[in-house]
Every structure is written in C-alpha cells, then in structure tokens.
Amino acid sequence: MTVLLDLTADPVDLTADLVNVPSVSGSEAELADAVHQALARQAPHLELARSGNTVLARTGLGRPSRVVLAGHLDTVPINGNLPLVRTGGGDTEVLHGCGTVDMKGGVAVMLSLAATVLAPRHDLTFVFYDCEEVEAARNGLGRVERELPEWLAGDLAVVCEPSNGVIEAGCQGTMRVEVRTEGRRAHTARAWMGVNAIHALGEALRRLTDYQPRQVDIDGCRYREGLQAVRVGGGVAGNVVPDEAVLAVNYRFAPDRTPAQAEAHLREVFDGFALTVTDHAAGALPGLTAPAAAELVAAAGGAPVAKLGWTDVARFAALGLPAVNFGPGDPTLAHTKEENVPAGQIRRCAEVLTRFVTDSATGADTGDH
Template sequence: MADTLHLASDPVELTAALVDVPSVSGDEARIADLVERSLKEQTALEVTRSGNTVLARTNLGRPSRVVLAGHLDTVPINDNMPSRLENGILHGCGTVDMKGGDAVMLHLAATIQDPRHDLTFIFYDCEEVDAVRNGLGRIEREMPAWLNGDLAIVCEPSNGVIEAGCQGTMRVDVRTKGVRAHPARSWMGVNAIHAMGEALRRLEAYESRQVEIDGCLYREGMLAVKISGGVAGNVVPDEAVLQVNHRFAPDRTPEQAEQHLRELFEGYEVTVTDVSAGALPGLGAPTTRELIEAAGGTPVAKLGWTDVARFAALGMPAVNYGPGDPLLAHTQQENVPVHQIQQCADVLRRFLS
C-alpha cells in the first residue's frame, strides 16, 4: 500500500487507488490512516479524527458552509479486487459505493484553493452495517459542530444526477398467536400460520402512494420480506411472524408511518423493529439552487434511505450527488464510467470555486 494518496492527481486514478485498499465495514483503519495522512501532508485544512472517521475543513470566514460526506467502508469483497480499467469503465469493489465519490471529495479538498463557501469534508466508517455503528452518527453525538452547514452533499452514487432528499424506512413484525396441538387432533389447537393469511392478503391488495414534492416523485413501497413460524412437523404452530418493510415518502413522519402500518394490520400484534426518518428535498434553499444550476438537468427523488436524512434532521438541506449507478452497488459487477467521476468533480468544482 502506498504511504500517501496523490490527492491532486486525476480523480479516476485516485478512485482506483482507494479501491485497491480493502476497507470492509469494521476494517477501515488502513484507509482512514491513508486519508488522514494525505490530507495533513497535502492540504492546509484543519484535520481531525474520531475512530476511523476523518474530518477536514476550511475556516476562511465565508458567509456559508458546504458539508461533503462520504463513507470509506464497503460491503465484503466478492472476487472483485483489485480494480481494473477497461474501455473507460473502472471495475472493482467500492467503485460505485462509494469510493468514486470519496475520490472526488479528496481531489477537491486538495485542489480548490479559494472556495466561495467554507468547506467541511467527512470521510466516515461503518455505513454499510447497523446504524448504531455509523461513523456519521458518532460524529453527530460527539462532535456536532462538524456537521453544521448551509448545505450537505452526500456523495453516494446517483448516476451523476442530483437526488433530492430520501425516503424514510420502517420495518415491523406482524405477529400471530395460536395454540399448540397434535396434527391428528388439530381442532384442539389454533394454527398461527393459517392466521397470517389475512395479513398477506392485505399486503397483496395494498396500493402504494406516489407523492410529488418539489417536483420530485417519491414512490412508496410496502412488502413482506420474511416470514417465520412453526415448531415441528407434528405440532400445530402457536406463533408466526411476518416481517414487513415499508419505504415511505418524506412528507410522512415516522410516527405517521407507524400509525399507517397499525391501521393496515388492525387486529394483529405489530412491533416496530427499525425506523429511520426520511428527508424532504429542500430544493428551495439558495445554496441548493446554486448546486442545481451548476449540475444542470433536473433533480430526482432518492428512492431509498441515505445519510442525507441525518443532515435534514439538523435542519439543513441535503442532497445525494456522486458517480456510479446505485443499482450496481453491493454487486460483484460494481463498476463506474470514468466520465461520471470526472463530471462530478467538474460540477462540484464549478459550484464550490
């Protein structure tokens, strides 16, 4: 592994260098060391560290501040390292999610000398695992001043298009209770699995909302993702659990989404097992409009949850903007067109300079 990254080099080369440093969630120390050392040696930014999260910022007294954030970790490697460049396409674990975005951030940190806004760069750990381990959440708890700004740009893959806000997400367990009995005397028991049939019929008939906010269309989702139950092959089951995943538009709060689920499954025991609020687009904010103008095109809704929601909860407008097709994230075929990496660097440079 190189001692330092060449931050001012072509961001495509920088992406390849980052990809070639394994950084599966929980094992980000090497890449965090490399990022920290490179920023300290090659920029005049204030640099600090929390665990395996590296933070850097300017303090130029500008009237506004833009926060750029990207996670350093990847999902487990799947025979897709080291990186390789073929016909203008860079392949490898993390090229999409999200070392292309990290490379753009590092390149800008080293090459923008006179930004219009003060800048904060956050390279954080453990995004791909349980939310309680997320490095950005740790910074929010321990160093909240580092998250303050007028706009947050999370450089998650968005195909080089501004994705506004994000959906909220909720998982619930729908539970039925029964009475055990011998199958030969099944009338003496109550079959909890059979009792789940009506809940599944309600899901099958459910029509998800489509909600337009600031010109962005959010498509909700509601589906069963897991079902379990049963004791043994010769016992009437006395419990069954249906896990339901609900993606809701950001015009609903988590409390409203929970109430909606409880109404849908009225008569059943419903337990919320995971929830994260969505984020409204915030496209009317002046700094956001400047970014949209620099990027051209039309912003679209983010169909999924990202860490923009953490910034939105702090009252900041936040968008997703980065290279790579999010549909390729977490796949063995992860790859990103090099022109998208260059495009995102050019757009953000135009916006920030």
C-alpha cells in the same frame, strides 16, 4: 507501508489508488491514515481533525454559508474483485473493482475538491467516515455527531454516494414491523381441536396484496412508497397445529411522513392484529428550495430525482440541513462482484461540484482552482 495519495491527480487515477487500498468496514485504518496524511501535506489551507478512522477537514474563510460534503471510506467484503481492473481509455474508460461505485469514486471527487479549490464561495467541510456498511451504531457519522457536532453544521449536505451523476434529493424513511397471530396447539390428526395461527395471517397477507402504495411529489421529486412482507415464521413441528405466527413487513415511506405517522398508518392497515415496531429510520425531505441546494441543481443541470432508499442524508436532515446524494456510479451495482464506474462520470461529478463551489450566480469565478 504508508500509501501515498496524489490529491491533485486526475480524480479517475485517484479513484484507482483508493480502490487498491482495501478498506472493508472495521479495517479502514490504512486508508484513513493515507487520506489524513495526504490532506495534511497537500491541503495546508484546511483545518483537520480525526475521530477514530473518520477524517475531517474544513475551510475557515468566513463565508456566509457552509456546504458539508460526506463520503464513507469503507466497503463491503471483497468478492474476488480486487485489485482494480481498468478497461477502455479516455472518457470511455471503466474502473472495475470493490468500492469503485460504493463509494471511492465519490471520495476521490471530494479529495480532489479539498486539495484544489482554494477559495470557494461557500466554506466547505469534508467528512471521510468509517463503518457505513455495517450496523448504524458503528457509523462514523454518528460518532462525529456525538463527539464533534460542530463539524456537521452547515447550510447544505452533499453525500457523494453513487447516484449515476444525477442529484437524488432526500430519501425515503423505513420501518420494519412484526404482525403476530396466536392460536392453540393441537395434533394435526385432530386439527379441529386447535386454532392455526399461520392460517390467521391470511387476512394480513390479503391486505398486503390489495394495498395501493402512495406516490408523493415533493419539490418536483416523486417518492414511491412500498409495503412488503419480507418474512413469515411459525410452527414447532410437522404434526402440530401452530399456536403462534409472525409476519415481518417492511414499509418504505415518503419523507413527508414522520416515523410516528408511518406507525399510525401501519396500525390502521393491520387493524385488529398485534403489531410491534422492530426498527425504523426517518426519511429526509429534499429541501431543494434552500438556496445552496438550488445552486447545486443549477450546476448539475437536468432534473433532480427522489432517492428511493435510505441513506445518510437522513442524518443530516435530522440536524436541520437540506441534503442530497450526488456521486458517480450506478447504485444498482453497489455490493456486487461486477461493481464498476465510468471514468467520464467521475470527471463530470468533479466538474459539477467544482463549478458549484466556485461559480457565483452570474457565472463569475471567485476562487482559484
């Protein structure tokens, strides 16, 4: 059965309709079809394209700049929090359910803009992508970058992930490493004949305990770094001195460092230990001095903050676009059974983005909306 979406409805009602279409990662086809069909019927001014369960739409007005708005259609597995429940009323209304925060409120805002802003002062590209909540190799943005790279070109990217309606600029980088120690096996009854590899990790753990993470200000945003042990392993039996141990460490680093610089820093911290990088992703500089980014900050009001975490803004930053997170919902509620979003926050985000794409620097409206 085809789901019918009204893209001109109140974005709060549109959020409710989106949430009630289950779209756990890998099962986005029904929702992607509904979004594609709704855009084809209700937004004939947009050029459309499809890549798997990613739906793309864009204007072609020849504006001097282009803004890319991106949001994922998938959710984490449902946890007894569907169908949607609405409580309260008006701007005090709250929507409860899987995907309300992460991130169908943001997707509803994007769809509303796509259908109702007919003459924006920036050309606009909308990317509704799949498989964000699973391993990076399946992420729809990566597929679009490989197959349709021209659709990701622009002067600013706005990822409508939940940010409590505040602009979160850039994002941290992340690196995971393993610190390994070697010893010599022996029976624990004759422990002096062996060398305990787990005990040898004590110095590495001491360095972590004493470590003072940096705080870095970039474009007025403060990024707090972090270096934490996340797993310890070693030993083969309860009566054997272990001959190998592994300490897994996660480093969240400010975007003024490249992954190569982050690795060099960790090798300095753990000098004398065998260290292997197991995973990394570059961060994204805030780029708030770019003209389009500065205009969005002005439209939103308030002070932007650093994004403490990694998001797909980093993918856009790697393509040369300044990128920010801006969307409704408290990110600390994402992936929880208690996921919920205030209706007023959805409407405010829609109003801010509409103002950003339609109002000139002097406040004149250049388009119908």
